[in-house]
Structures are given as structure tokens and as C-alpha cells.
Amino acid sequence: MSCADHHHKKQIRINAFALHSPVHHSPGMWRHPRDRSLHYNTLDYWVDLAKTLERGLVDSLFMADSIGVNDVYGGSVDTALRHGAQVPKQDPVMSLSAIAYVTRDLGLCVTSNANHEPPYVFARRMSTLDHLTRGRIGWNIVTGFAQSSVKVLGKNGIASRDERYDIADEYMDVVYKLWESSWEDDAPVRDTATGVFVDPSKVHRVDHEGRYFKVHGIHMTEPSPQRTPVLFQAGSSARGQRFAGRHAEGIYLSGPSKKVLTPVVSATRAEAVKAGRAAHDLRFYTMATIITGRTSREARDKYEDYRRFVTPEAALAMFSGWTGIDFSSWDPDEPIRYMQLDAGTSSALEGFTRLDPERVWTVRELALHNAIGGRGPVFIGAPGEVADALEEWVDETGIDGFNLSYTVTPEAYEDFADLIVPELQERGRYKTRYEPGTLREKLGGDSSRLNDRHPGAAFRRAPYSLQER
Ligand SMILES: Cc1cc2nc3c(=O)[nH]c(=O)nc-3n(C[C@H](O)[C@H](O)[C@H](O)COP(=O)(O)O)c2cc1C
Numbered sequence: 001m002s003c004a005d006h007h008h009k010k011q012i013r014i015n016a017f018a019l020h021s022p023v024h025h026s027p028g029m030w031r032h033p034r035d036r037s038l039h040y041n042t043l044d045y046w047v048d049l050a051k052t053l054e055r056g057l058v059d060s061l062f063m064a065d066s067i068g069v070n071d072v073y074g075g076s077v078d079t080a081l082r083h084g085a086q087v088p089k090q091d092p093v094m095s096l097s098a099i100a101y102v103t104r105d106l107g108l109c110v111t112s113n114a115n116h117e118p119p120y121v122f123a124r125r126m127s128t129l130d131h132l133t134r135g136r137i138g139w140n141i142v143t144g145f146a147q148s149s150v151k152v153l154g155k156n157g158i159a160s161r162d163e164r165y166d167i168a169d170e171y172m173d174v175v176y177k178l179w180e181s182s183w184e185d186d187a188p189v190r191d192t193a194t195g196v197f198v199d200p201s202k203v204h205r206v207d208h209e210g211r212y213f214k215v216h217g218i219h220m221t222e223p224s225p226q227r228t229p230v231l232f233q234a235g236s237s238a239r240g241q242r243f244a245g246r247h248a249e250g251i252y253l254s255g256p257s258k259k260v261l262t263p264v265v266s267a268t269r270a271e272a273v274k275a276g277r278a279a280h281d282l283r284f285y286t287m288a289t290i291i292t293g294r295t296s297r298e299a300r301d302k303y304e305d306y307r308r309f310v311t312p313e314a315a316l317a318m319f320s321g322w323t324g325i326d327f328s329s330w331d332p333d334e335p336i337r338y339m340q341l342d343a344g345t346s347s348a349l350e351g352f353t354r355l356d357p358e359r360v361w362t363v364r365e366l367a368l369h370n371a372i373g374g375r376g377p378v379f380i381g382a383p384g385e386v387a388d389a390l391e392e393w394v395d396e397t398g399i400d401g402f403n404l405s406y407t408v409t410p411e412a413y414e415d416f417a418d419l420i421v422p423e424l425q426e427r428g429r430y431k432t433r434y435e436p437g438t439l440r441e442k443l444g445g446d447s448s449r450l451n452d453r454h455p456g457a458a459f460r461r462a463p464y465s466l467q468e469r
Pocket of ligand 1: 142235
């Protein structure tokens with residue numbers, strides 16, 4: 001096909017999906033001789049990875065995180081610990097400033113639960129990072145699903161899904177007030193001649209008295225390039241979609257087939273419109289894993305080699321953690337059916353049950369599927385074959401791109417940069433350079449700040465001179 005044929009087709013966007021742990025979505029792979037997961041607790045690992053991602057013009061490094069552990073399987077954390085299945089897990093924020101220092105364009109997106117940390121403390125940390133990265137910070141807003149993550153915070157049990165999102169809605173109001181309304185743009189004077197650092201008349205107290213939070217005081221940090229970090233969300237229940245429609249600029253999805261994504265994309269875009277935003281204000285990224293080589297044969301051989309290291313039991317323990325269902329006592333040939341979950345990620349279970357009723361998964365099949373690449377698809381093949389699949393997924397579901405997970409790291413991202421990127425570029429479906437500006441601008445925003453349709457923009461203060469009139 002000529003370039004013109006592709007002219008109307010949207011570019012495919014790529015993030016790298018990571019966890020500060022020896023295992024993210026392909027448990028057991030840390031034993032592979034070429035894998036560097038054992039170095040997950042060193043800056044060298046993260047800095048080298050980030051440079052590779054920037055070579056592949058990847059939009060952002062998306063750091064998943066939670067303070068929960070996979071302790072549902074067999075009623076204890078032992079299976080997860082034995083396999084290093086997302087435990088140990090470190091705070092992903094700590095490595096970001098080192099990564100920022102060795103990169104220029106890579107976005108740095110971090111997950112933080114809007115039910116856990118006081119919003120004031122969190123807002124300050126994000127503002128600091130937005131300064132240090134010159135506006136490359138994104139925040140993946142999650143509401144959690146694991147009992148283990150609230151027990152360590154002194155709570156007896158996790159709030160209901162609806163209430164977790166209600167808390168998160170109020171959390172957003174608090175952080176918007178801090179980021180958007182507390183400091184006027186020209187409050188920092190930094191005048192060495194007069195000795196005035198900040199004009200106090202342009203810094204305003206936030207007075208928030210809500211159902212869940214009370215915050216009285218000024219934001220601690222002067223305005224950062226983006227003020228509000230680029231907002232992402234993950235969690236696709238109906239309530240989650242409503243939350244995403246209101247707040248998110250990017251949405252992270254996961255599911256084993258195209259069929260399960262399409263309805264989520266259209267329903268969430270509809271929620272955005274209901275919230276007074278535009279359908280195209282949202283971008284969707286689904287998790288996927290690529291195994292490629294110069295030829296199909298080379299890719300298959302890699303896959304067969306990787307498969308020797310998988311640990312399906314750990315994958316099942318992780319799925320038990322996500323859904324809250326203890327699969328350790330299930331017959332491996334038992335079919336998995338949908339059930340109502342209050343804790344747990346309903347979308348994880350839905351993807352393997354009611355969103356595609358024709359495909360019935362047994363426990364064994366699910367464990368094997370999830371052992372490489374977790375809940376997402378695995379694209380195996382020569383660059384042309386993989387590019388075909390990526391294009392199909394984007395064109396048929398309405399998503400904008402992918403969160404690339406890995407089997408062997410950083411090999412998977414080196415292969416992406418060296419083999420897949422040139423193929424996609426040739427098809428006119430991948431950028432050839434980063435856009436200038438902040439992360440929000442690089443992702444297509446008109447400015448570094450939230451657009452006017454976004455509810456966070458309503459908290460902006462009119463310029464001082466206008467208020468006086
Ligand atoms: C692709 C994807 C990534 C997620 N990443 C995280 C994460 O890093 N940390 C976390 O606590 N929850 C994560 N979640 C869980 C969601 O944030 C959410 O809490 C959960 O899905 C329950 O909400 P739901 O029922 O609306 O789906 C993720 C979910 C998806 C689909």
C-alpha cells in the first residue's frame with residue numbers, strides 16, 4: 001500500500017508497562033538467562049530501560065503499583081512470594097527523577113490509589129515531579145480492589161466499588177483545587193532586586209470541607225509546567241467508566257480479545273460526552289505483549305524458548321489476587337463463569353467470561369494464557385505479522401494503542417524499537433520523532449494544561465486583574 005492509503009489512519013501509540021518487582025505479567029521469566037528482572041531494584045535497570053524506550057519513541061513508561069499483595073490464592077501470600085509474583089514490589093516513584101535525568105521526551109506515568117494517601121501529600125509529590133521532569137508526569141488514578149491493601153492502612157475492609165469511586169471523585173476535587181486554583185501563574189516573582197520571591201496576594205488558600213476530606217491551606221508548590229499531571233485511569237466497571245469519562249485523558253484497558261474491548265471504548269467515550277467533554281478527549285491503551293524476531297520462525301523459536309520458564313501457578317495466584325476468587329481449590333478443567341465481585345477487578349473476570357460468551361475458559365487454560373502476558377493478547381511473529389495485528393486491534397476496537405508488557409526484559413523493548421518501530425513507520429502508523437513540549441502536548445494536547453472541557457479546568461482562577469474588575 002502507498003502512504004496515501006494510510007493517510008486517514010491514526011498513529012498507533014505505545015507505552016511500556018512496568019512494575020517495580022521481579023514479576024509483572026509473565027511470572028517465571030526472571031530465570032531466563034537474558035532477562036534482567038533480577039535487577040529491578042537498581043537504578044541501572046530503570047535508566048537503561050528508559051533509554052531503550054526513548055530509542056523506540058515510546059510515549060511513556062507506565063508504572064503500575066499497589067500496596068496490595070496476591071494473598072487470595074490458597075488463603076495466603078506464600079505462592080506469590082515463592083514466585084516473586086508482584087511481591088516484593090517497590091515504590092515506583094523513587095526511580096523517576098533518575099529516569100527523567102537521562103531522558104528528554106519519555107513520559108513518566110505513575111499509579112497511585114485515590115483512596116490511600118492524603119490528597120495534599122500526594123499533590124505536592126506530583127507537583128515536585130512535574131517540575132523535576134519538566135512536565136512529563138502522568139498519574140494513573142486507581143481505586144484498588146484488594147483487601148490486603150487496606151488492612152495495612154488500619155482499615156477493617158475495603159469500601160464497596162461505588163464508594164471507592166465516590167471517594168476518588170472527591171479526591172480529584174481536592175487535588176484540582178490545589179493544582180489549578182491555589183497559585184496564580186505569576187505568583188512566583190523571584191525578583192532578586194526587590195527580594196520578593198512570591199507575591200502573597202496571588203497565592204490562595206484552599207478550603208475544602210467534604211464528606212471524606214478536609215483540607216485547609218495553600219498548595220505547597222509553585223505552579224509546575226502541566227499543573228495537573230496527565231490523568232489516566234484503569235478500571236472498567238460501569239462506575240469506573242463514569243469516573244474515567246469525567247476525569248481521564250488516557251484509559252488503560254486489558255482483555256484477551258478485541259471483542260471485549262470495543263464496548264468498553266464506546267461506553268467510556270459516551271460517558272465523557274455526558275460529562276461535557278468530547279469523545280476524542282480520551283485515548284485508550286490496551287495491554288499487549290509482543291514476541292518478535294527477524295522471521296516468523298525466529299519469533300516462534302523465541303516463544304518456545306520463553307515457554308520453558310513460565311509458571312502458570314503464579315499466573316493463577318495473580319488472577320486470584322485481581323478477582324478475589326481462590327482458584328487453588330478449583331478443578332483445572334472447571335469452566336470459569338461470571339460472578340458478581342465487590343472486591344476484585346470486575347473487568348478482569350468479565351474479559352474471560354461474559355464479554356465474550358462464546359469463548360469458555362477453564363482454569364487450566366486461563367492459567368496458561370495468563371502465564372505469558374497476563375490478561376492481554378500475545379502477538380507472536382515477524383515484524384509484518386505483528387504490525388498487522390496491532391493495526392487490526394486499533395482499527396477494529398477504537399483504541400489508540402497499547403501498553404506493552406514484556407516476557408524477557410529489556411529484550412522485548414529492544415525488539416520493539418529495532419524491529420516493530422521501522423515496520424510501523426513504513427506503514428505511516430508510528431511517529432518518527434517526539435513532539436516538543438510537555439507530556440500533555442506530546443500526546444496531542446493544545447497546551448500543557450488541561451483543556452477547557454475538562455472538569456479540572458473549572459477550578460482555575462481567573463487572572464488576578466480580571467477578578468478585580
Ligand atoms: C490495565 C489495568 C491496569 C491496572 N493497573 C492497576 C495498578 O497498577 N494498580 C492498582 O491498584 N490497580 C490497577 N488496576 C485496577 C483498577 O484500577 C481498578 O481498581 C480495578 O479494576 C477495579 O475497578 P473496576 O471494577 O472499575 O474495574 C488496573 C486495571 C487495569 C484494567
